[in-house]
Amino acid sequence: MRWITFAACASVLLTAMGSLSAGTIEVALKDLQVNPCPASNQNKPVISTNDQSNQPSQCFKITGTAVNPADGPAKDVDIFGRITDANGTPAVTRRRVGSVEQIPSGTSPFSLEIFVPQSAKPPLKLENIRASGFSNESRPRR
Numbered sequence: 001m002r003w004i005t006f007a008a009c010a011s012v013l014l015t016a017m018g019s020l021s022a023g024t025i026e027v028a029l030k031d032l033q034v035n036p037c038p039a040s041n042q043n044k045p046v047i048s049t050n051d052q053s054n055q056p057s058q059c060f061k062i063t064g065t066a067v068n069p070a071d072g073p074a075k076d077v078d079i080f081g082r083i084t085d086a087n088g089t090p091a092v093t094r095r096r097v098g099s100v101e102q103i104p105s106g107t108s109p110f111s112l113e114i115f116v117p118q119s120a121k122p123p124l125k126l127e128n129i130r131a132s133g134f135s136n137e138s139r140p141r142r
Contacts, residue, residue, distance in 0.1 A: 025074040027103055027131040029110070032064040034083075034124045037113055056118040066103045066110040066131065074103045074133030079112060081129035091116040091124055103133060 037059035068074045077100045083092045098112045116124070 028067040077133035082127040085120040091120040
């Protein structure tokens with residue numbers, strides 16, 4: 001009897017956990033451009049996107065078109081890829097370059113500010129930029 005009760009409870013728990021998990025949505029990004037941010041954004045306090053903290057940085061804005069194939073918005077969209085400077089040096093050392101709170105269903109413009117070391121030489125090159133979000137909010141917002 002105990003095993004039946006345990007198995008029934010485990011089954012209910014696993015079903016509930018599955019229904020709480022958010023479905024992943026792959027969002028296509030195209031027509032990408034990277035340009036310096038307006039002068040007013042250059043001196044914002046930032047958290048380094050690289051492993052070195054307290055490093056002078058410069059702001060760039062990535063813009064483009066997002067294509068969300070889902071019926072609803074993609075939430076908590078993480079953007080991944082490789083960003084190098086004119087010398088081929090990584091400008092962002094992590095694969096996750098940033099996030100967008102939400103991308104609506106269908107085709108829409110998007111933008112993302114990134115901060116790179118001041119030593120990075122423009123123009124920046126974007127490689128293998130991709131995005132992935134969730135059908136439900138996956139984590140609490142800070």
